[in-house]
Amino acid sequence: MSTSSSTADAAPARRVPRPRADALRNRERIVTAAREMFVEFGSQVPLDEVARRAGVGNATLYRNFPERGDLVREVVNSLMARVTERALEAAEGEVDTFAALRRFTHAAADERIGALCPMLDGDFDKDHPDLRAERERLEEAVQGLVDRAQAAGRLRADVGVGDLMVAVSQLTRPLPGTACLNMDRFVHRHLQVFLDGLEAPARSELPGAAATLEDLRSESRCSS
Incomplete structure (x- = not known):
C-alpha cells in the first residue's frame, strides 16, 4: 500500500471545538455576579438571583455550573x-x-x-x-x-x-x-x-x- 493511499484512508484528527466568545463572556459574568453576591450574602444565595444579576437565564448558569x-x-x-x-x-x-x-x-x-x-x-x-x-x-x-x-x-x-x-x-x-x-x-x-x-x-x-x-x-x- 502506498503512502499516499494510507494517508488518504487515515481518519481525520478530531478537532475539539473551542468555546464561543459569547459563552465565555456568559461564564465570566456568572462568576463575577456570584463573587459579588457570595461576598454580600454568603454562598447559599439563591442561584436564580445570581443568574439575574449576571443577566443570563437559569439554563445558562446550570449549563456552566451544574452543582452549587x-x-x-x-x-x-x-x-x-x-x-x-x-x-x-x-x-x-x-x-x-x-x-x-x-x-x-x-x-x-x-x-x-x-x-x-x-x-x-x-x-x-x-x-x-x-x-x-x-x-x-x-x-x-x-x-x-x-x-x-x-x-x-x-x-x-x-x-x-x-x-x-x-x-x-x-x-x-x-x-x-x-x-x-x-x-x-x-x-x-x-x-x-x-x-x-x-x-x-x-x-x-x-x-x-x-x-x-x-x-x-x-x-x-x-x-x-
Whole structure:
C-alpha cells in the first residue's frame, strides 16, 4: 500500500471545538455576579438571583455550573487569582518592601479576602487541580512579599506570612450576611494599625510562634 493511499484512508484528527466568545463572556459574568453576591450574602444565595444579576437565564448558569459546589469552587479560584494579582502588582509597583506589603494588604481587603473563610466551608472539591495551582501561586506571591520585607529589615522577624493572612481575613469581616454593614468604613483604619505593629524594629516580643502557611492548611483540614 502506498503512502499516499494510507494517508488518504487515515481518519481525520478530531478537532475539539473551542468555546464561543459569547459563552465565555456568559461564564465570566456568572462568576463575577456570584463573587459579588457570595461576598454580600454568603454562598447559599439563591442561584436564580445570581443568574439575574449576571443577566443570563437559569439554563445558562446550570449549563456552566451544574452543582452549587462547582460555582463556589470557581468563585474561590477567581478570588484567589485576583488577590494573587494584587500581590504581584504590589511587588512590582513599590521600591520599598514594606510599602509593597502595605499596598497588598489594603488591596486584599478591597477584594474582600475575608469572604474566603465561609466559602471554604462549602461542599466542593478543595483539592481540585485548578484550586491547588492557584493556591500555590497565591502563597508564593505573598511569601515573596514577606521574605523581601524581612530581608530588607523592614518587617519584624518574629511574624510569618500566616500571621498576615489570618489578620487580613479577620479584619476584613464582618462575615457575609451580617447586619453590621457600616463596619466596612473601619477596615482600612484597623489594617493600618495592624501594619504599624508589623514594621521593624519591633516594640514588643510576641507570644507563641509565627504562623506559617502550613499552619493555616492544617487548621483548614481540621475544620473541614
